[in-house]
Amino acid sequence: MGMAANCLEKLIIDECCTRFGLGAHSGGLLTSGGTLANLTAMLSARRAMEDRWRGKTPAILVSEEAHYCIARAAKTMGWPPEAVIHVPTDADFRMQTERLESLYKQAMERGQQVIAVVGCACSTSTGSYDDLEAIADFCEQHDLWFHVDGAHGAAVVFSHTHAHLLKGAERANSIVLDFHKLLMAPALATALLYKNNQDSFRTFEQESAYLLDLQQDWYNSGKRTFECTKYMICAKIYGIVKTHGWDVFGENVDELYENARTFATSIAQRENLVLGAPVQSNILCFRFVEEGLTQEESNAQNAFIRQAIIERGEYYIVQTLLRGYRFLRLAVMNPFTTLTQFEELCTQIESYAKAWHESQ
Amino acid sequence: MGMAANCLEKLIIDECCTRFGLGAHSGGLLTSGGTLANLTAMLSARRAMEDRWRGKTPAILVSEEAHYCIARAAKTMGWPPEAVIHVPTDADFRMQTERLESLYKQAMERGQQVIAVVGCACSTSTGSYDDLEAIADFCEQHDLWFHVDGAHGAAVVFSHTHAHLLKGAERANSIVLDFHKLLMAPALATALLYKNNQDSFRTFEQESAYLLDLQQDWYNSGKRTFECTKYMICAKIYGIVKTHGWDVFGENVDELYENARTFATSIAQRENLVLGAPVQSNILCFRFVEEGLTQEESNAQNAFIRQAIIERGEYYIVQTLLRGYRFLRLAVMNPFTTLTQFEELCTQIESYAKAWHESQ
The missing domain is CATH 3.90.1150.170 (Aspartate Aminotransferase, domain 1)
Known part of the structure; x- marks a missing residue:
């Protein structure tokens, strides 16, 4: 991907990070769809948490209403089916966050190492938003990776009326947002955002020892994107922004x-x-x-x-x-x-x- | 992806399978780039070979000149670095296929279970084609999955003059071919072909129990593609074919x-x-x-x-x-x-x- 694309991608990512309130060290990338973005986020979590799970079986907590790509990511990473621990939902199909503590304890007692909690914003079937603030509290308490699968519904970050549905997302380690769902871009156009941009560089570092040079290397987005050749996803999004504005x-x-x-x-x-x-x-x-x-x-x-x-x-x-x-x-x-x-x-x-x- | 796209995708895949001579049971899909296609092929190999590697450490044999995405696929699947066994290349940077046997034996003696050999067609640095026929012989002898990473150079399948470089590829279990490298399509446009199309349905079957219905389900390409939402990759390729013909x-x-x-x-x-x-x-x-x-x-x-x-x-x-x-x-x-x-x-x-x- 050329330099123009890298610049436009950074403009888009920076604006998203600001809107989500992810803070000064945030960053991210555009990638080919929500499934790949969620896998990449899980790879980042696996990498960031490796001191915790080495020698144990890693596991994640996720709503039973989560999109199937979360389970697919776990399976891709070679984890057994039981690594995806489904948290029951309430009558409104939102994660019963009060169950997190006991499910976490049970998993740890079974010898699993929970490394992350995935919140849905929103769920696929019913469009329900999990209580991200409660999940953020839980993750903070246990020092877990907090991922928000906002492929569909994190789009409300741009809305004055509905942004409150994302309360707590500003504390997430990673957030996925599809521009090709509610944000008018043709498929595929997905943003993957990180609270700590360095996490995104660590995901694939086996192949790229660029860690010493993090700040200077923002323009080399290929180092942290799953794809090697990536098409100019930013053009789809920037075209809309340039024509109509972010609003x-x-x-x-x-x-x-x-x-x-x-x-x-x-x-x-x-x-x-x-x-x-x-x-x-x-x-x-x-x-x-x-x-x-x-x-x-x-x-x-x-x-x-x-x-x-x-x-x-x-x-x-x-x-x-x-x-x-x-x-x-x-x-x-x-x-x-x-x-x-x-x-x-x-x-x-x-x-x-x-x-x-x-x-x- | 709509029905029109599924039909065009099948036309393209069928033509590719015919050109490669993959036989009556072949099939495949289009996906978002060579890195994702190679990962998907490795996931298919892992699935197809699971009776062999369960309880052992799976491993693959691949040229030291292979594209980094092969090692990335192994890492993504949670395999340790030593799961990718690099076969040295000769003076012309082609895999020393005569070393396969001893490297295979050494791996098995170490307790690894070799499940696949990946041939380069061609390698990234020098554009060298591995001896695919020798690799096919070796894989047949040991009943291993034979994958051809032809992202760049399998394009010669369409050439009367250079198709001989692919001799042996017709015996591969899976082949990756980028249309956005030598075949004039804009990125990303990658074909992943299987000798046995059922292997492609098995890759992600945890999420989709469509196995009973294989023949009828060709139009539902989403079931075996990594992406959930996929953009209309076929349009890029079919547009060229419709305008200029396959030749x-x-x-x-x-x-x-x-x-x-x-x-x-x-x-x-x-x-x-x-x-x-x-x-x-x-x-x-x-x-x-x-x-x-x-x-x-x-x-x-x-x-x-x-x-x-x-x-x-x-x-x-x-x-x-x-x-x-x-x-x-x-x-x-x-x-x-x-x-x-x-x-x-x-x-x-x-x-x-x-x-x-x-x-x-």
């Missing part, structure tokens, strides 16, 4: 989040639709409910509805299982989606619910 | 390789320039030599020359150390680079060699 990111997030709340209100007004979780982001999980149906029948009905919507081709929704129930999942990605369109979708859903009975 | 790739390679040979002949005619290795690809390593200089002085002279060339700004060359000597390294990437331009570069080199004396 456009917050405005986009605000619009999407507000629309999702409006749609949630509309759901609450319909007799046969229920939300799966309080709406904290642009993600809505809801399902059609009908008295007298078993769980299995109800799940079949919602699967039928979803398939019919997809085949009709006007709307695209995915599905997700929440505690055994099949939910329709919608991520509001276009700020121009209107309440009228959403209500039309709901009307279609109700009509396909009836059609399901006829199809039986 | 343009071979024509481009032929032009670059022929130019490199012509430049090599020109070097041979100059009194003070010597090649570091026979030119097998588009990569040229050469140095200025002058009688009466120590190795240290000679290296300083070549470093001075390189710095002066870079600062002048007309040509871009990198440097590489080969057995203690500093070489100027040139990768001919533009088919329109002429012999006149190259000779002008050589004349500059000779002039800066004199200037080095004056600077002392």
Whole structure:
């Protein structure tokens, strides 16, 4: 990657670090997607914590609602499945942070060495934000690496209205943020930020003994990026910034989040639709409910509805299982989606619910 | 990634598999760069060979001239540095394949379990092609995974003139090929091919229990790609194919390789320039030599020359150390680079060699 790209990348990273309040020693890089960024953060954590876990089995604590790429990172690093300790979530699908202490103790008693806690900002299925402040407290107390998987929802750092959802993220050792989710950039465009920029240089240092020269080497981003050749990710982001200014990111997030709340209100007004979780982001999980149906029948009905919507081709929704129930999942990605369109979708859903009975 | 992209990706992968002669069960995917592709291939090898290495320390045999991303993959997977066993190269910087047997035995006697051999096609520094046929024989004999890192040079698969350099690659379990090096695509655009496509589905199967449905699931490339969200890599490649046809790739390679040979002949005619290795690809390593200089002085002279060339700004060359000597390294990437331009570069080199004396 050329020098122009390295400069633009630094401008973007520095602005992100400032917005997150990561402090004077922070830094980071752009990389090819959230999965790779989360793996890189876990590699940094493994490296930074190696004095702790050498001779033991390393482990991480993470919400049961975390994205599958966290488990993939652990598996990639050669860790056994039990190295990923899933913390149960509450009724709103947020990590039960009060369980961290006992899960930590149990792991240590089993001979595992917990090295990190991963917070979701937000979770994939329901868009729920973990209590990052509680996780930060816990990590500080036990001197653990605190990682925030904010691939989707850390975008609120640019919003005046929703930034409070990230309270505590400023104490994280590493944060992942996708610009290709809520920040208008085409895929892939992911930022990986570090509270201590030196951690990013240590990740791959086996191949690059540049440690003596840290301050001077900021322009050589290849030394700490997973990729050797990297495409000019910064251009996608800087193009937006140069055209519309940084504030456009917050405005986009605000619009999407507000629309999702409006749609949630509309759901609450319909007799046969229920939300799966309080709406904290642009993600809505809801399902059609009908008295007298078993769980299995109800799940079949919602699967039928979803398939019919997809085949009709006007709307695209995915599905997700929440505690055994099949939910329709919608991520509001276009700020121009209107309440009228959403209500039309709901009307279609109700009509396909009836059609399901006829199809039986 | 949408369905259109999955279809185009399959068209590209199928054509590549056919060109390599990988057979009826082959398949693969496009991914974000050679480093990630090589890691993915090593993850597939680790998975496919797990009955062999469980309870032992896995290891791989690879040329000492291999790209650093192979060692990075091993490190990422949590393997100790000694898991990467470096096979010495011959005078032409090709793997000494006759050493494989004894290195393999020594490793097994140390308690390591060799699971794979990685062949370079071609090596990064000198562009040398390993004897893939000899490696294939060795892997067959010991039932090992045979991986070809062809990120740079497997592009010759499209050339009638140079495809013979890949003899033996048709027996590989996995092959990496960058379209953004010699095949005219902008970065990143990498193909990862498998002799047995099922190996690609097994890599990440912890997260995706799609094994029963292998044949039907070709369109769901996400299940076997490292990335979750992947950008439309196929568009970069298919755009070229649709505009110019598949043959343009071979024509481009032929032009670059022929130019490199012509430049090599020109070097041979100059009194003070010597090649570091026979030119097998588009990569040229050469140095200025002058009688009466120590190795240290000679290296300083070549470093001075390189710095002066870079600062002048007309040509871009990198440097590489080969057995203690500093070489100027040139990768001919533009088919329109002429012999006149190259000779002008050589004349500059000779002039800066004199200037080095004056600077002392």
